[in-house]
Amino acid sequence: MTSDIEPAVSFRDAVKRFGPVRAVDGLDLAVASGETVALLGRNGAGKSTTISLLLGLTEPDAGDVRLFGAPPERAVLAGRVGAMLQDARAVPRVTVRELVGFVARRYPAPMPLARALELAGIAELAGRRVDRLSGGQVQRVRFALALAGNPALLVLDEPTSALDVEARQAFWASMRGYARRGHTVLFSTHHLEEADAHADRILVIDHGRIVADGTGEQLKRSVGGGLVAFDLAGRPARGLDRLPGVRSLEVRGDRARLRTDDPDATVIALAGMGAIRGLEVAPASLEDAFLTLTSSVTEAA
Template sequence: MSITTGIATGGTPDRAEAMGAVTPARAAGGAAAVGFSGVTRSYGAVRVVHGLDLEIAAGETVALLGRNGAGKSTTINMLLGLLPPSSGTVRLFGGEPEAAVRAGKVGAMLQDGQPIPRVTVRELITFVAATYPRPMDADEALELAGLGEFAGRRVDRLSGGQAQRVRFAVALAGNPELLVLDEPTAALDVEARRAFWRSMRAYARRGNTILFSTHYLEEADDHADRIVVIDGGRVVADGSGEAIKRRAGGSLVSFDLAGAPTEPLPGLPGVSSVEIRGDRALLRTADSDATVLALAGLGLVRRLEVAPAGLEDAFLALTASSTKEIA
């Protein structure tokens, strides 16, 4: 078992910064939970993953964020040993993915996995748990997944959202050190989604490593210590939600032009783009303080507003120009 310290043992400044908010427990020393190095994957002539490098330390909660077709599921399938990489290596806890899976260190919720019919929820979870060396108590897994009251119900008689929780319970049942969730909230309503994230965080606090994929930007920002944005099979950004927003042009500054000339605006400090909507100017800036001071110098402060760029904007900015390496 890994020793959890709650102290950052490494990583980039961005990652260390992200640590404060979510208090992940991190393993002291030892191999990384997940390591991709130079991984590519092609289907025939189509290359889906291009030279992916990614390391996840034990205890981290990482979101794999990308659009549909960005290579998220292919990445996850390679991570789980379900799909061999065309080149490069994938390591889990320092060894082959298959070895980590056989040792019961991995639990996963696959995107296209449906629970099997004609068994009750409890029978299914008890069975899965028994295949692992150090499983969770079945009742605990059911409770954590919010299935307590459905334990005796047949899996094929559950609603879509309930079935999704069964898949979560299947992933949890073995008490795995690494939990992999491929688009875990796709079929859940708002209430169930909230409950799901609560459970996931509780599981992360026990010192486990979690990797989840999503195309919900807010989910990645709210629930992960670190966001890895992939697009076109490459990592295009890697860091905390804050850092990613900043990289994509942190804030939006807007004000009324009131007839002032727009020519000097693109040259102001920090400004990366300028948009004019009627009489209003919208500046995207990496350094809103410097931009606002410069605007004040020009007297352009009528109805001035500074707003953080949404993660949505950041995401679009990052993935629109995926050829440009930002990470």
């Protein structure tokens, strides 16, 4: 991103308080146009408040929030932003076609209705009443509503929470197709594998602050370590958690899983014990990185 181009999303030292709690605490971030960015955080970390500030649903107590260089309200009214939120409710007694078409007409340059329904994977549901759809189908209607204004920025809050595996795969295929057209996507999720697979960049938020910013691979490398697993073959698991580098031990059936800061040292110790049956060594996962990054902030707070 060059300095003379306004980012799609910009937070500068943004603060939002609820009584004594700083839900957003001096947040600084920038998302360039065309990026697909995942926002990760535990419940209460500040994700929902950050999204509310981004969409202009609430005002910061301090600092500044901009979309395409303008206040969020202006970008939303101009149809440059589409949002898919968790708490939206189905509208009774209207069809999918009627609802998405009504919302699209509120924007100056909407996406063609057929295209929005197709991208959301609900073209075959166009004539169905929204209040008679399943939870997963309603979630896809919400996606169509987010697309209706043909936005440059798409904000998705837990977009696959009500979808089965097949529907989740179809959703991400649609999202990637939309992003490839040069659009910006920012999504929050509890599915870490989705962030790893579909985001160009991952932001980890905790206690209202960004504690990590990078690709999935960068975040995994930043915490080091990995997983060492092997078959116990009747051997007792007692004492394995005291091997060099090991920080946690989990036993699943006859298989031990060791989370370790030094996989080489752990493997050498296991080899010395003759415990190498079915040995598996894997690098740190995004889940490992997420837990390490957020737990360190919690311990320091």
